[in-house]
Structures are given as C-alpha cells and as structure tokens.
Amino acid sequence: MPRKLISVLSVAVVMSAVAFGAHAADKLNYDAKSFAAAQAAGKPILVEIHATWCPTCKAQAPILSDLENQDKFKNLAVFRVDFDSQKDAVKAFGARVQSTLITFKGSVETGRSVGDTNPSSIAALLDKTS
Template sequence: MQHRVPAFLASVLAASMAVVAAPASATERVAYSDAAFAAAQRAGRPILVEVHAPWCPVCAAQGRMLDKLTAKGDRDLIVFRIDYDSQKPLWKKFGAQKQSTMIAFRGAKETGRIAYVSDEASMTRLLASMRG
C-alpha cells in the first residue's frame, strides 16, 4: 500500500525543513540606543558598533562576513547598528568618518576599529580584540 502526502502538507513540510536547515545568525543586531549601549557596557559584553548604509556594498560584505565568523556560537556579542544616512550626529560621536565603519568594545573599552574593509583576516582580528 502506497501513501500519498497531500500537496499542501508537502509544501508545509518543505517550508518547515527550510527553516530548520537555514543557518541561524549567532549575532544579536539591534538599533543603537544610548541606554542599551550603556547596559551592554556595564555587563562587560563584547560590543560591535556598526555604521551601516543599506546602499553600501562594503557594508553588505561586512554583514555577510560577520555572519560567517559568528555562526559558530558567538552568542554574547551584540551589534549596535547606526544608520549612516539618518544618524550622522551619532556616528560622528563615535569618531566614524564614513559608512562601513565597525568599532569594537569590550565593556567600556574600545578595542579596535576598521573602516571600509570586509576581508576575513581584518574582521577576525577585530572580533578577537574584544576577547582579550
């Protein structure tokens, strides 16, 4: 006796499997707020401030590389995203001069920064700077 799965059930099952198979980002990304940033600093968390523009190809490449480098369980890292186009006073406060700037902190201490690069070695060094 052969069993047939109804088409709608097959599509639900396929969609469920796609969700399970999709890699989960281990990195928590949030919009920047002074209160949340201060709380993460007090907690001693590794923090990455990301000056991002949606139209910037380097920003997109940085995001993909960050996902790759943190996919294996960097669960305590928090990324605060600052919009380059609409939050100029905020990114100026951090001393950024252009989009695609990433500034690393461990608690209240800045541990490194990169600007306009997305290569694996540079980003690995930046993330490692938060661990020491």
C-alpha cells in the same frame, strides 16, 4: 507535491532556522540606552557605522553575517549606526566615514577598522571582543 510532504518540509525549514538563529549574535539598531546597557553588562560589542548606499558596507554585510552566526560570537551585541540619520552617534564614536567597524569588551574599545572587506581581518577584529 503532496500536502503532507510540504508540511514536513515547512516544519523542517522553520526548525532549522530557529536552531540556527539561536546561536546568532544579537543585532540591533543603535540607541544610546541599549548600547550603555550592553557596556554595563560587560558584553562583547560590535558597532557598525553603516550606510545603505555604501558599496563597502554591502561587501561587509555577508562577511559580518557569517561571523555573527558562528557559535563563538553568539553573545556578541551588534549595534548598527546609520551614517546618514544618526550623525550624533557617528560623531560620538569618532567615525569619519561609513564602513567603520568598532569593537568593545564592555566599556573598553578593543579595536577599529575602516573600509575592511577581508574576512580574516574582520574575524580578528571580532576576536578582540572576547
């Protein structure tokens, strides 16, 4: 393939990734300070209680990724809590198992699900943040 064509294709891929990412939700590893700031700002929030070894969490990942990239969820703050290493946070959220999804609008909890892998019901849960 000619060098110029490769360069043009590379630029197109990078530009589309930048444009696509501009509408994605803000995904962060959980820390109490950032979570409190998002709540104080009244942001729509999703908390994912996640474990890397969890098959349900793995099934949720592409569903959540697709939803988080939708324009209507571009302001969503997504906080991932590691089920194994952040036990205090897991307890603070009242989660008993991994694959728990909790939504907030500011400081108010608007919904919760455990073990859900249905795209429609997860979308409905995220809708509760608006």
